[in-house]
Amino acid sequence: MEFTLYKETKFKETPIGKIPENWKIVRLEDIAEDIYYGITAKAVENKTELKMLRTTDIKDYNVDWDKLPFCEITEKRGDIQRFLLKKGDLIIARAGTTGVSVLVEKDFENVIFGSYLIKVSLSKGVHPKFMHYFCQSRLYWNHITSSQAGSTLMNISLPILKSLNIPLPSLTEQQNIAEILSTVDDAIQKTNEIIAKTERLKKGLMHELLTKGIGHKEFKNTEIGRIPKDWEVARLGDVAYVKRGASPRPKGDPKYFGGNIPWIKISDLSKYKKGIYLLTTDDTVTEEGRKRSVYVTDNSLIISNSGTIGEPAIVKTGRGGCIHDGLILITPLTKVEKLFLYYFFEHKKGEIQIHAQKGTQDNMNTTLWRMVKLPLPSIPEQQKITETLLTIDKKLENEKNEKAKLERIKQGLMDLLLTGKVRVRL
Numbered sequence: 001m002e003f004t005l006y007k008e009t010k011f012k013e014t015p016i017g018k019i020p021e022n023w024k025i026v027r028l029e030d031i032a033e034d035i036y037y038g039i040t041a042k043a044v045e046n047k048t049e050l051k052m053l054r055t056t057d058i059k060d061y062n063v064d065w066d067k068l069p070f071c072e073i074t075e076k077r078g079d080i081q082r083f084l085l086k087k088g089d090l091i092i093a094r095a096g097t098t099g100v101s102v103l104v105e106k107d108f109e110n111v112i113f114g115s116y117l118i119k120v121s122l123s124k125g126v127h128p129k130f131m132h133y134f135c136q137s138r139l140y141w142n143h144i145t146s147s148q149a150g151s152t153l154m155n156i157s158l159p160i161l162k163s164l165n166i167p168l169p170s171l172t173e174q175q176n177i178a179e180i181l182s183t184v185d186d187a188i189q190k191t192n193e194i195i196a197k198t199e200r201l202k203k204g205l206m207h208e209l210l211t212k213g214i215g216h217k218e219f220k221n222t223e224i225g226r227i228p229k230d231w232e233v234a235r236l237g238d239v240a241y242v243k244r245g246a247s248p249r250p251k252g253d254p255k256y257f258g259g260n261i262p263w264i265k266i267s268d269l270s271k272y273k274k275g276i277y278l279l280t281t282d283d284t285v286t287e288e289g290r291k292r293s294v295y296v297t298d299n300s301l302i303i304s305n306s307g308t309i310g311e312p313a314i315v316k317t318g319r320g321g322c323i324h325d326g327l328i329l330i331t332p333l334t335k336v337e338k339l340f341l342y343y344f345f346e347h348k349k350g351e352i353q354i355h356a357q358k359g360t361q362d363n364m365n366t367t368l369w370r371m372v373k374l375p376l377p378s379i380p381e382q383q384k385i386t387e388t389l390l391t392i393d394k395k396l397e398n399e400k401n402e403k404a405k406l407e408r409i410k411q412g413l414m415d416l417l418l419t420g421k422v423r424v425r426l
Contacts, residue, residue, distance in 0.1 A: 003176055008423050016139055019167040020420035029162035034121045037094070037158070038113040039083045043069035053085065053113045055096035061136060063102050068111060075115075083112040083119075088128040090120040090135065095155040099144040103132035118161060127171060129178035134166060137418045167419060176424045177417045184410045191403045198399060202392045206347040209385045213377055227375045237370025240341065241331040244305065244366050245323030248285065248292040259286030261295070262321030266304045269313050275397045276342060276390075277316040278302070285322050293322035294329060301330045301338050303345055305364050310349030312342045328369055337379060339386040344374050 011018040014025045029035065041052050052071035057063050073080065085091070089104040095116045113119055122128055134140055147160045169177070212219075216228035224233055236242065245264075248256035257263065263283040272280045285293060296302060297320040304311040306326045315321060323329060332338050345352070352364070352372065377385070416422040 003180060003424050003426060005422050005424055008420050011420075014165075014167070016165045016167065017419070020169070020423065023167050023169050023420055026166050026168050027162065028120065028164040028166060031123050031126045031166070031168070032120050032162075033123050034119070035158055035162060036082075036119055038115045038117040038119065039073060039077050039080065040075040040115040041071040041073045041112065044072050046070065048072060049110060050080075051111045053091065053111060053117065055093040055100075055114070055116045058091070058093060058097060058100050058102045061100065061102055061132070065108075065111070071112070073112070080112060084108060085111045085113060085119075086121075088122060090122065090128065090131055092118045092120065092135065092156075092161065094118050094157070098148070098154050098156055099135075099141065101132070101135040103128055118156075118158065120161070125171060126168070127174035127178055129182065130174035131166075133178060133181045133414060134418055137414045139167070139418065140164070169420065173424060176426065180417065180424060181410065181413060184406060184413065188403060188406045188410070191399055191406060195396065195399045195403065198392065198396050202389065202396065205392060206343060206389060209388060210344060210347050210375065213381060214384055222375075224373050224375060228377070230378075232376040233373055234335070234376045235370060236330070236372045236374060239333055239336040239374075239376065241329075241333065242366050242369045243294060243329045243331070245294045245302075245325045245327045245329065246292060247325045248289045255286065256289035256292060257283060257285055259284050259289060260319075261285050261287070261290050262317045262319055263289070263293075263324070264296075264302065264315070264317075264321040264327060265324040266307055266311075266326045269304060269311050270308075273313050274400075275393050276312075276314050276339075278313040279316055281317065281321060290322050293324075295322050296320055296329050299338075301332070301342055303328045303330060303369075305369075308349070309364055310345050310352040312345040312349075314338075314342060328364075328366070330369075335376060335379070336374075337382040337386060339390070340377075340382040341374075343386060343389050348374075 008020050010021045012021050016025065019025065041050075043052060043054070048070045050071050050073070051068040053063065053068060057068060077083070085104045085108040087104060087107050090101055091104060091113055092101040093099065093116060122131060143164050144156060144160075147156060148154060168174070211225065211227060213228045213231065218229040219226050220229045222233050227233070261284055262281040263285045264278065264281050265283070268278060268281045271282070272278055296315055298315055298317065300315045300320070302313055302315060302323055304326060305328045330341060332341055417424060
């Protein structure tokens, strides 16, 4: 199907800004046959007749329907038929991931929606996919966030949703807009599939290369498992210098925080790590803060020491940084390559957790880190292993960049098409 896009010139003023003259502004309650909360139920291990959609099951405006939990209803609401999911239903989270939604694209005979969700049954004059995309737009999110102003509850109610203003073109144009945005979503989904496949390949390669190496025919049993005969088993403390970070106190004191030195925390590893590198941070420290912390240069290997223990990163902020006490600095000595250590920890981070000290939050001290055992190939073989894994990481980075580009295109198209600044016709 081919579409023509053209720039609109005739607009009218509305409460949500300019829209094309032949569009109208409607409230959600005007185009919905019904809007209501879900039913209270609890997830259970045993297989019941029902499954349940929860707020946590909605990710990136999609749901993996095969992974929904079985459930038992815990409130008396009579006939549960109205709580079953049907094709065309728009489901919106009213708490938790507040405002995030999913469009149900087929009828379910045994899936209900939980009490922290809201079901919107649309009238026949509205294309469900058009509304699906509108609920991802800036106009929608401006309404949701403005309703949260001054509130600490972070939830939305039926009156808030019902009062949502929607710029509505004809049903045909709604369908055309949805078709265009669906095309971009299809490209994003294909990229997601490539990313998932590449991540599985990397995981398998890490296991193969870090346990069997390259081209070995003879192996031996060791305390860390079966490894090539000419490899060694070493303790981390024998091949690297281990130092824990430190946090200036009191937290937030302007004497220590708010300078121009990056302040690296565990959360930065999940938010700002690109490939193997940590590129930026949320916060900074002053020179006084630096004196009370541990400064690391660019290209330093750091590892998370609590929470998700063993998450590695190579610092590449352009200015180094000071590391929080929840992080460990690993400085390799002569027998091990930094990148080999990086991939060892990425491969083993789930297993290292079992060595941690238990408490409110598991953590490792430097003594425990020094005792961690690792396989040790020759330096040339370490380099070959890391070169292979770096190639896979580069492919992953390229695909993630492609996904980010497609998401920017989608957002730009939504900004134009859903406000009528750019019109679409067959």
